[in-house]
Amino acid sequence: MVLAAPPTASAQQAPARVQVSAAEFSFAVSRTAVRKGQAILQLVNYGEDDHDLAVRRVGGVRTHRTRIVHPGNVAELEVRLSAGRYTLWCTLADHRLRGMEATLVVR
Numbered sequence: 001m002v003l004a005a006p007p008t009a010s011a012q013q014a015p016a017r018v019q020v021s022a023a024e025f026s027f028a029v030s031r032t033a034v035r036k037g038q039a040i041l042q043l044v045n046y047g048e049d050d051h052d053l054a055v056r057r058v059g060g061v062r063t064h065r066t067r068i069v070h071p072g073n074v075a076e077l078e079v080r081l082s083a084g085r086y087t088l089w090c091t092l093a094d095h096r097l098r099g100m101e102a103t104l105v106v107r
């Protein structure tokens with residue numbers, strides 16, 4: 001007789017996924033709100049310059065950041081998000097000022 005394994009903490013909800021499309025000079029998120037908990041933020045560089053993805057909770061002190069992503073490449077950032085509003089941006093040069101910034105709401 002085979003017993004089904006009991007549910008464990010690791011078998012909970014799969015992490016939320018958000019794709020961030022980067023180009024010169026814009027950041028477009030695939031969704032603007034996610035549930036709190038584990039999330040995978042995927043940066044896809046559709047541009048012709050290098051970009052990266054940084055994320056910080058508004059009012060928070062910790063910044064998570066991907067490596068620099070070359071054109072046509074992808075990077076993922078797995079983070080634990082608590083409820084609040086997060087800012088996503090590119091840290092390279094003046095890209096943020098030029099429009100590479102987005103907001104993600106976590107409920």
Ligand SMILES: [Cu+2]
Pocket residue numbers: 050051052090091092095100
């Ligand atoms: Cu950039």
